[in-house]
Amino acid sequence: MTNELKDAVRERCRKMEIPLVGVANVERWEHPPFRPWMPEEFFPQSIFSGARSVIVIGLPIHLPVLETSPSIYYHELYRTVNTLLDQYTYRLASFLNEQGYPSVFVPRDGYGSIEVLRKNPIAFFSHRHAALLAGLGTFGVNNTILTPEYGPRIRFGSVLTAAPLPPDPMIDHELCTRCMRCVRLCPAGALDREGYPEGLTNRHACAAHSAALNKRHISPCGICIKVCPVGEDREHYGREDASPYEPGEQHGKLCRSWDHVRRYGGA
Incomplete structure (x- = not known):
């Protein structure tokens, strides 16, 4: 039954046009792949006591829009993807409840505002770690999850469910190339x-920079994920060359289009 249910969940995701789906059992949080690890209160079964599995979905951030960041264009894309993640995970949880398995969705962010995040820069559940344990990607130097398909240009949502679903295999090789472009180009110097986990993000510096962009209505930043060379989406959009991201570089129509977008819609 659990294999059939997992197939049914994947079919639901296919119909909702969700490109990435992975499953982890809750035991993976108890036997983490590296140390240090999160405290037990962040485990899925600590948040929803009936949890036996975590379903993680991923929606991509379209690279050409992200390349205009910081901008109102990326700001609106970010909001759109967040809304879809909440809707889709809610619908998946509802489907599992209808099948007789108590389930809940987890909101994509889990904090009230960037100002709240500046005071306490951590959410009550980590979708990044759930995605890692569900076999969707591996951590990069930028402390985000890199996927083969989209690099770090993807956002995740999770469903905690009592259904004992078969877990997916974790990726057993690192996707990060250690190019250090994200470290070098981070405007907040947060990486x-x-x-x-040795090189943890300076969350306070990152949040402070996001807060400044938020006042101009063009948050989030997105630099560390747009400059990452990993991901099949770069080839899809013809963006294998990352040199236009370097400060002072100008590459014709491409950079002119970014400059045009940035001149409008924000303060």
């Missing part, structure tokens, strides 16, 4: 050259 370290060490890999995760």
Whole structure:
């Protein structure tokens, strides 16, 4: 039954045009792939006591829109993807409830505002770690999850369910190339050259920069994910060359289009 149910969940995701879906059992939080790890109160079964599995979905951030960041264009795309993540995970949880398995969705962010995040820069559940344990990607130097399909240009949502679903295999090789472009180009200086978890993000610096952009209505920043060379989406959009992201570089129509977008819609 659980294999049939997992197939049914994947079919629901296909109909909702969700490109990435992975499943982790809750035991993976108890036997983490690296140390240090999160405290037990952040485990799925600590948040929803009936949880036996976590379903993680991923929706991509379209690279050409992200390339205009910081801008109102990326700001609106970010909001759109967040809304879809909440809707889709809610619908998946409802479907599982109808099948007789108690389930809940987890909101995509889990904090009230960027100002709240500046005071306490952590949410009550980590979709990044859930995506790692569900086999969707691996951590990069930028402390985000990199996927083969989209690199770090993807956002995740999760469903905690009592259904004992078969877990997906975790990715057993690192996707990050250690190019350090994200470290070098981070406008907040929030990243370290060490890999995760040794080189944890300076969350306060990142949040402060986002707060400044938010006042101009063009948050979030997005630099560390747009400059990452990993992801099949770069080839899809013809963006294998990352040199236009370098400060002072100008590459004709491409950069002119970014400048045009940035001149409008924000303060």
